[in-house]
Amino acid sequence: MSNHDLLVASSTIWVVVTAILVMFMQAGFAFLEAGLTRMKNAGHIAGKNVLIFGICSIVYYLVGFGLAFGDGNGLVGTHGFVPSVTELTAVGKAPFDWFSEIPGAAGYLFEVVFAGVSLAIVWGAMAERAKLWVYFAFGIWFTITYSIVSHWIWSPHGWLFKHGMQDFAGSTVVHYQGALAALAGALILGPRIGKFGTDGRANPIPGHNIPYAVLGTLILWFGWFGFNPGSTLSVDFGGVGYFAYVALTTNIAAAAGAVTGMCVAWVKLGKPDISMMLNGALGALVAITAASGFVAPWAAIVIGIGSGFIAVFGVIFVEKIGIDDPIGAVAVHGMSGVWGTLACGLFTVPLLAKNLATGSGGLFYTGSFHQLGVQALGLVTVGAFTFITSFGALFVMHKIWGIRVDPEVETGGLDVHEHGMWGYPEFYIPVPGGYGTETHGHVGPSHSHNGHGVTPVPASTPEPV
Amino acid sequence: MQKVEAIVIRERVETVIDAVEQATGHVGVTVVEAIGHGRERGVTHEYRGRVFESRFLPKAQLLFIVPDAIVSDVIGAIVDAAHSGNESGDGLCWSSPVENVMHNRTGASLEEVETRV
8 A cells, every 4th residue: 555545544544433433422412411301201302312313314415415515616515415436435536525535435424423413402402392303304404504504614615614714623513503503493492381480580490310411421522532633534634643632622621611610600509510510511522622623732721611601601691581491502502612613713823723724823822803703704604594594494394383392292291292102111100010910901902800800911922123 | 187188190299289279278288109090990001013001100199187177178179270181090089087186396286286377
């Protein structure tokens, strides 16, 4: 193999491995979201992560990847829809010539898991009250609008890319966008039953399993080592092995966010709230996502600390203005996404911007507001586009069909009403004798009416898998 | 004194307690998580397309100790608030006389304690 072949081989290994790490973040979202909501919805909320990743993967293959990274104009990719075997196996060839050191297939894998993460964020704020079909309809719609914005910022043809907008791994593209759609959804759905009292004061609706939320956060943190370092898309972007440095800034910011989140909650709320510590860590990971390749370690800590404050005050603020966001997606992914994107304009090291050939140094080093202005321009335009398209689509769906479940469905839980099953069956179907015992079940096939004449239930027979 | 007991579906527990307070001013209740069934003999569930039966359903048992004078109002409020509109499973409500109702903290009889307030 030539040196170039070795470069392609090692880059492909790196990108595919990180794509798999990012895919595993769906497990993190499943546990985080299920843990922070009520047990009557646990199966639904965990399960929807599989559903939306399925929808997203298909739509992204059909049109999303082409819209985002296919050759085209400044606004949208116009080539590479339903990519062929040749297009997916070629390295650095049109329409995916942007991926110069990996095959198109590796590019698809790495980018589709990002679309999946963005879509997973959307449902955090809409949890516990949206109808199941909305996941299908809005999942398709959002994957498409997401792809268009990622073309603006990440494709070399994109108009924001040409302005030199710095978004290393997607504080804006992935997290801010997901949070904008989440906000639109939460506004249209309205708060959960019982969230706000008649006097307008917010009632806490505690999550049902904090260890789940902790596990989810750790899985997300783990996955982020694919999210940010993998965004080098090769083993030598920014210098050979530069991705290791990106992993370091990612970790250090998350650490600062976790510690800050807990301390701020301790001071502000009087108790070191565990969920606020988790929000602090996640908010910091969201913020460092844009900046991870561009900033010095001290700035990563500053960014993490900022997110620790945003996580606590953001969640409280969102609740105060009457928005019910069960997971805290608007604060953690939206506000921290904005903070991370702007932080590039403040803290980007000029040398790193030059190495990555993206934008220029931040205000702190150069005294120039140029990069900060570019970052703000990106936030405003993406904010307007994504919020309007998401709000519009959800609003139309809500007016025509209604996207919120009926009150009795919400009260009884989405698990049983939408899926006919429970996350924790024994809690809802008490079985003192256990399943399949003589004392359980009463109207089986050989139903008898003589007192306790009961038959083993059909569910106890071996089931074909 | 009278003991009013009610078996209600769990979603209705707070509605029923609030209704009792609104109708009679009575405050104080014990809630026991219970399971059981009525003439419907439980419920049929489906899992992966297969039908299975559960004899017991989750319920709550509410227990109020109230003065004789308000018993019928308390029962009326419970029956009204426990009604869910479902075809079955709304439970029962009954009262029975109780004696020697003592207040643990003061050691006085509950009637005395309540008149003092």
